[in-house]
Amino acid sequence: MRILHLMYKTRVESSFAALATKSCCKKMRRIRLNDRFAELFSFFYSKKPLVKANKVDILTDANRLLNKLCFEAQKLKESNEALQVPLKNLKAEKIELRDEKVRLKAEKERMEKLLISISFSR
Numbered sequence: 792m793r794i795l796h797l798m799y800k801t802r803v804e805s806s807f808a809a810l811a812t813k814s815c816c817k818k819m820r821r822i823r824l825n826d827r828f829a830e831l832f833s834f835f836y837s838k839k840p841l842v843k844a845n846k847v848d849i850l851t852d853a854n855r856l857l858n859k860l861c862f863e864a865q866k867l868k869e870s871n872e873a874l875q876v877p878l879k880n881l882k883a884e885k886i887e888l889r890d891e892k893v894r895l896k897a898e899k900e901r902m903e904k905l906l907i908s909i910s911f912s913r
Contacts, residue, residue, distance in 0.1 A: 828846055828849055831849045831850075831852075831853055832844060832849055835849065835852045835853070835856075
């Protein structure tokens with residue numbers, strides 16, 4: 792009987808410990824969640840004194856800002872893609888100009904040599 796009582800007592804204590812651990816974990820989770828809401832609140836309402844916002848208002852503002860940022864990111868992505876075509880054209884033109892410069896430099900050197908040879912032959 793004594794052994795059964797000890798086993799029951801141990802089982803009850805362990806279940807209380809599990810409950811305490813579970814409730815402690817829930818409490819820590821709530822604390823972290825409330826801290827995150829406090830961070831969001833300070834981000835959105837730091838410049839507005841005496842504003843009382845509940846969690847729904849905070850999440851609504853966060854959602855609105857997130858949607859706005861996603862829209863702006865999409866516009867920037869499209870703008871970047873639109874600028875890629877002229878950029879490729881400019882790079883191609885730069886390469887062509889570089890090639891033409893090399894060709895003109897070689898032609899200049901050839902003409903200078905020709906001029907020098909003509910002036911020596913006179």
